[in-house]
Amino acid sequence: MARMRVAVVGAGVVGLSATAALLERGAQVVCYERADEPMAERSVGSSRIFRFAHREPELVARAADARVGFDRWAERAGRPMIVPSGCVISGADVPAWAAAMEAAGALFEMQPDPDGLRLPARLAPTEALLDPSGGVVDVDAVREYLTGLTERALRHEPVDAVDADGHVWTRSGPARFDAVLLAAGAGTPALAARVGIAVPDEIEHHARFTFPVDPAVPWRSWIDLPATGLGTYQHASGPGRWAVGGHLDPAVTRWEVGRDAATAASREAVLEYAREHLTVEPRIIETVYCTPIPGLGDGFRVQRADRVVAVHGENLFKFAPVLGATLAAACEAV
Numbered sequence: 001m002a003r004m005r006v007a008v009v010g011a012g013v014v015g016l017s018a019t020a021a022l023l024e025r026g027a028q029v030v031c032y033e034r035a036d037e038p039m040a041e042r043s044v045g046s047s048r049i050f051r052f053a054h055r056e057p058e059l060v061a062r063a064a065d066a067r068v069g070f071d072r073w074a075e076r077a078g079r080p081m082i083v084p085s086g087c088v089i090s091g092a093d094v095p096a097w098a099a100a101m102e103a104a105g106a107l108f109e110m111q112p113d114p115d116g117l118r119l120p121a122r123l124a125p126t127e128a129l130l131d132p133s134g135g136v137v138d139v140d141a142v143r144e145y146l147t148g149l150t151e152r153a154l155r156h157e158p159v160d161a162v163d164a165d166g167h168v169w170t171r172s173g174p175a176r177f178d179a180v181l182l183a184a185g186a187g188t189p190a191l192a193a194r195v196g197i198a199v200p201d202e203i204e205h206h207a208r209f210t211f212p213v214d215p216a217v218p219w220r221s222w223i224d225l226p227a228t229g230l231g232t233y234q235h236a237s238g239p240g241r242w243a244v245g246g247h248l249d250p251a252v253t254r255w256e257v258g259r260d261a262a263t264a265a266s267r268e269a270v271l272e273y274a275r276e277h278l279t280v281e282p283r284i285i286e287t288v289y290c291t292p293i294p295g296l297g298d299g300f301r302v303q304r305a306d307r308v309v310a311v312h313g314e315n316l317f318k319f320a321p322v323l324g325a326t327l328a329a330a331c332e333a334v
């Protein structure tokens with residue numbers, strides 16, 4: 001039987017994971033990327049939070065599957081992909097997260113000893129859950145592993161259009177494939193619309209800031225969603241580095257505000273938060289910027305129109321191995 005020909009649009013972590021899974025299954029793959037480097041848009045940076053903890057039991061289960069996948073990648077790469085430092089969830093919603101963990105049969109600890117939380121916080125959170133399976137994804141390790149596997153499939157060319165019959169148009173002209181996977185992040189809505197797949201096309205500005213922190217402590221990752229005040233996600237981004245992202249007022253981050261103004265306002269808000277609430281040195285040493293879909297939260301959605309499969313979602317990094325396998329299977333099924 002002839003090998004299946006698949007076009008993957010986008011070489012972010014999702015497109016590369018799917019490309020690697022498709023190559024492993026024997027498909028002929030072209031992975032189109034408009035940027036000079038893979039993983040330069042929403043997958044940029046050197047670290048992400050990994051956690052089993054989610055608000056929905058299905059996502060806890062998907063994260064557990066992803067952990068198995070990351071461990072398999074680590075074994076093949078000969079280097080760890082996850083730093084297993086644990087993840088603390090705190091705030092008013094903790095009971096809902098605990099219920100989801102319970103329903104999925106995941107290990108967790110309620111109200112862990114505040115002195116043993118290993119967070120650079122001036123005041124330990126009162127309502128908290130410890131996810132011992134959480135930690136940090138080493139993005140550099142994942143990038144190196146996936147780019148090594150997919151190098152032969154990568155083509156640095158923007159895709160201008162696709163159709164439901166498997167055609168892909170680039171500046172080199174049209175090419176036809178058995179299946180087309182749209183994993184183009186912020187580029188997906190426009191391409192998906194051409195085949196009648198609706199993907200939210202609103203984007204906003206988001207920036208994450210890194211501060212110097214005591215390098216001697218194996219800090220845990222932290223999702224803090226207080227009833228009032230700034231909600232944040234935080235984690236160690238390498239030794240002595242503490243990354244903080246804030247869930248700011250949408251009026252500050254909406255697209256029309258512009259990248260510079262939104263980043264400056266986010267910077268002020270996160271810096272003020274760090275001064276008041278954290279034991280880090282209140283000095284920003286790195287800024288990571290991206291354009292997420294506002295208000296989407298965790299999880300992903302896969303849609304199909306004839307030969308085209310499209311994926312979208314937020315906080316997708318922690319699901320990468322699962323997404324790769326799921327999307328490869330979806331392409332094979334067209």
Ligand SMILES: Cc1cc2nc3c(=O)[nH]c(=O)nc-3n(C[C@H](O)[C@H](O)[C@H](O)COP(=O)(O)OP(=O)(O)OC[C@H]3O[C@@H](n4cnc5c(N)ncnc54)[C@H](O)[C@@H]3O)c2cc1C
Pocket residue numbers: 009010011012013014015032033034035038039040041042043044045047048049050157158159160183184185186187188207208233245288289290291313314315316317318319
């Ligand atoms: C600061 C920050 C913190 C985050 N924290 C976490 C976290 O803690 N945990 C977690 O799990 N996730 C986190 N995320 C989210 C996670 O990183 C993203 O969901 C994930 O990286 C998205 O990957 P992707 O492949 O879908 O998108 P992208 O990485 O954006 O990849 C899409 C690719 O498609 C290319 N492209 C677009 N249009 C075209 C076209 N027409 N032709 C060719 N190529 C095209 C783009 O250039 C891009 O390289 C965070 C993201 C950021 C930025």
